[in-house]
Amino acid sequence: MRRGSTFEVRMKNEEEAPSEPTSSFSPRTSNLEPRWIRLYALVLTELALTIAVFYAFTKIFQ
Amino acid sequence: MRPIDWAVLAATLLAIVVYGVWKGRKQRELSQYLLAGRQLKWPTIALSIMATQASAITFLSTPGQAYADGMRFVQFYLGLPIAMVILSITAVPVYHRLKVFTAYEYLETRFGPGTRTLTSGLFLLQRGLSTGITLYAPALIVSVILGWNIHLTNIAIGGLVIIYTTMGGTKAVSWTHVHQMLIALGGMAVALVIAVRALPHGVTMLEAARVAGRMGRLNAIDFSFDFTTPYNFWSGLIGGLLVALSYFGTDQSQVQRYLTGASVAESRLGLLLNGMIKVPMQFFILFVGAMVFVFYQFTAPPLFFNTVERAKIGQSRYAADYARLEEQHRALFNAKREKVQQLVGAMRAGNQSDVAIDTKQLRDVERRVAATRAAAADLIRKNDPKADGSDTNYIFLTFVIHFLPAGVVGLVLAAIFCAAMSATSSGLNSLASTSVVDIIRRFVWRDAGDHAYVRASKWMTVFWGLFAIGFAEFANRLGSLIEAVNKLGSLFYGTILGIFLLAFYTKRVGGHAAFIGALIGEAAVAWCAIFTNLAWLWWNVIGCAVGVVAALFAQAVLGATWPMKFRVSPS
Numbered sequence: 001m002r003r004g005s006t007f008e009v010r011m012k013n014e015e016e017a018p019s020e021p022t023s024s025f026s027p028r029t030s031n032l033e034p035r036w037i038r039l040y041a042l043v044l045t046e047l048a049l050t051i052a053v054f055y056a057f058t059k060i061f062q
Numbered sequence: 063m064r065p066i067d068w069a070v071l072a073a074t075l076l077a078i079v080v081y082g083v084w085k086g087r088k089q090r091e092l093s094q095y096l097l098a099g100r101q102l103k104w105p106t107i108a109l110s111i112m113a114t115q116a117s118a119i120t121f122l123s124t125p126g127q128a129y130a131d132g133m134r135f136v137q138f139y140l141g142l143p144i145a146m147v148i149l150s151i152t153a154v155p156v157y158h159r160l161k162v163f164t165a166y167e168y169l170e171t172r173f174g175p176g177t178r179t180l181t182s183g184l185f186l187l188q189r190g191l192s193t194g195i196t197l198y199a200p201a202l203i204v205s206v207i208l209g210w211n212i213h214l215t216n217i218a219i220g221g222l223v224i225i226y227t228t229m230g231g232t233k234a235v236s237w238t239h240v241h242q243m244l245i246a247l248g249g250m251a252v253a254l255v256i257a258v259r260a261l262p263h264g265v266t267m268l269e270a271a272r273v274a275g276r277m278g279r280l281n282a283i284d285f286s287f288d289f290t291t292p293y294n295f296w297s298g299l300i301g302g303l304l305v306a307l308s309y310f311g312t313d314q315s316q317v318q319r320y321l322t323g324a325s326v327a328e329s330r331l332g333l334l335l336n337g338m339i340k341v342p343m344q345f346f347i348l349f350v351g352a353m354v355f356v357f358y359q360f361t362a363p364p365l366f367f368n369t370v371e372r373a374k375i376g377q378s379r380y381a382a383d384y385a386r387l388e389e390q391h392r393a394l395f396n397a398k399r400e401k402v403q404q405l406v407g408a409m410r411a412g413n414q415s416d417v418a419i420d421t422k423q424l425r426d427v428e429r430r431v432a433a434t435r436a437a438a439a440d441l442i443r444k445n446d447p448k449a450d451g452s453d454t455n456y457i458f459l460t461f462v463i464h465f466l467p468a469g470v471v472g473l474v475l476a477a478i479f480c481a482a483m484s485a486t487s488s489g490l491n492s493l494a495s496t497s498v499v500d501i502i503r504r505f506v507w508r509d510a511g512d513h514a515y516v517r518a519s520k521w522m523t524v525f526w527g528l529f530a531i532g533f534a535e536f537a538n539r540l541g542s543l544i545e546a547v548n549k550l551g552s553l554f555y556g557t558i559l560g561i562f563l564l565a566f567y568t569k570r571v572g573g574h575a576a577f578i579g580a581l582i583g584e585a586a587v588a589w590c591a592i593f594t595n596l597a598w599l600w601w602n603v604i605g606c607a608v609g610v611v612a613a614l615f616a617q618a619v620l621g622a623t624w625p626m627k628f629r630v631s632p633s
Contacts, residue, residue: 036151040151043338054136054282055285057282058275058280061280062275
């Protein structure tokens with residue numbers, strides 16, 4: 001298998017494909033702006049509260 | 063089923079199919095057909111993600127799980143919101159930037175075609191089989207209710223899904239998901255209200271919950287740590303997190319849902335909304351099952367809910383033994399009903415000592431009921447070793463058809479069918495995408511135009527639909543369906559996740575090392591599944607951990623002779 005064939009496949013999907021393999025280390029993907037951090041915190045806080053409520057629910061009704 | 067039930071059911075299913083075909087018309091480009099033109103907004107994405115995961119199995123088997131085992135199954139989903147956050151930060155921007163059609167396309171840019179082909183192959187195997195199970199669930203409903211031939215039922219339901227998924231592509235799939243999800247949740251809400259209102263002696267929902275709790279059915283959180291029990295807080299949080307990371311981050315049936323987003327923000331918001339709603343939703347469905355359990359404390363349930371197996375044993379040489387067990391079960395039910403009534407009376411009177419005594423006696427009777435049910439299941443298996451000894455999947459169905467009023471039966475059945483169609487359509491849609499993008503376009507038919515690939519996608523949708531229908535014939539021996547699907551996924555999820563973790567979070571591991579790591583990880587999972595009694599949620603942890611460590615080790619030992627990266631360059 002020729003390595004260049006990978007690039008061909010990707011070029012079919014995107015005209016301006018990045019020239020390097022992409023990983024989460026790329027600075028362009030470190031999407032941790034404040035508004036997103038607040039939203040992630042909201043999701044995790046809701047999970048923590050849900051677990052607390054479920055635990056209370058289990059204890060109260062057992 | 064009365065005529066009005068048939069009318070509600072038929073009108074709902076027909077409307078979904080027509081709407082799907084209409085919504086997905088005029089699509090000629092591959093990105094339109096497979097990714098809805100990348101134009102969807104976050105509410106549609108969120109509901110589509112939820113509808114993909116919530117199959118008929120969710121609405122059929124989960125309440126039965128709560129009836130038989132309590133609500134501890136909800137812990138399986140505790141890792142899901144964390145996974146949504148991780149994927150929003152890592153996977154979503156990468157997939158969007160590369161504008162990939164499938165998750166496995168990304169792997170080629172990192173590890174080369176071998177790893178891409180291995181993961182897409184594992185996906186095709188696992189998703190092809192589990193779509194068959196997804197299709198089987200509603201076929202089971204109709205065959206039990208009407209005595210229809212299950213083969214013909216599979217074909218009928220599968221055929222409807224094939225029609226609108228093939229004609230409408232991803233756009234049809236995503237938009238029908240919105241309506242299917244709302245219908246499914248509406249149907250379950252109606253079932254809950256009716257189950258509570260049908261309780262005798264003016265028993266309120268709060269009293270019903272207290273009875274269910276004292277009988278061990280509201281055990282939502284269990285902090286005890288045990289590698290051999292599938293559902294506790296730790297296995298849910300750790301194993302569930304890995305399952306969710308793998309399922310939502312690497313399983314094309316889910317990745318395809320958020321690849322349809324108009325932007326990174328739309329896809330992220332869709333995932334995060336799913337993270338916020340999913341756990342409460344599962345809790346709600348399990349709670350419906352707990353209320354059905356309380357309902358059957360006042361109304362005599364059958365000894366075994368599977369009517370087909372019941373009929374078979376009634377005509378076998380064990381008929382007399384089974385009849386004795388039924389008599390014993392009836393006597394125990396009467397004793398239990400009396401105890402439940404006493405318990406409710408003691409609760410109303412606020413007499414705590416009586417509540418404690420009644421609870422203890424009730425639990426004793428419940429243990430004897432469980433033993434009687436287990437004896438019946440043993441007898442059924444003794445009569446026919448191939449028989450399905452689990453009746454979990456039939457419990458909610460039995461309640462629906464016998465105790466819900468005319469019209470509502472049709473609505474709940476429509477809800478279950480909608481859920482089945484939503485999950486099946488996502489499965490077929492993603493199987494077709496992976497087959498065409500990762501196999502056909504990559505290796506077989508490389509320079510055909512969009513029109514040809516769209517046509518190939520349609521044919522692959524039909525092929526996988528027929529494959530799923532074929533596998534559905536074998537699904538009746540897999541025990542609890544919800545568990546069967548997740549067990550099947552857990553055979554592969556850990557390994558696939560390991561590969562993606564290496565791709566996303568390491569720079570030093572090359573394609574050969576990742577490939578070897580994946581093979582060793584999969585071998586470790588197979589060893590655990592065959593030779594140990596390790597609970598299946600932990601298979602995900604083993605597959606992922608062994609795969610990652612093996613790949614790192616292989617790269618460290620042989621790295622000098624193998625490339626670190628699969629570098630892409632124009633040919």
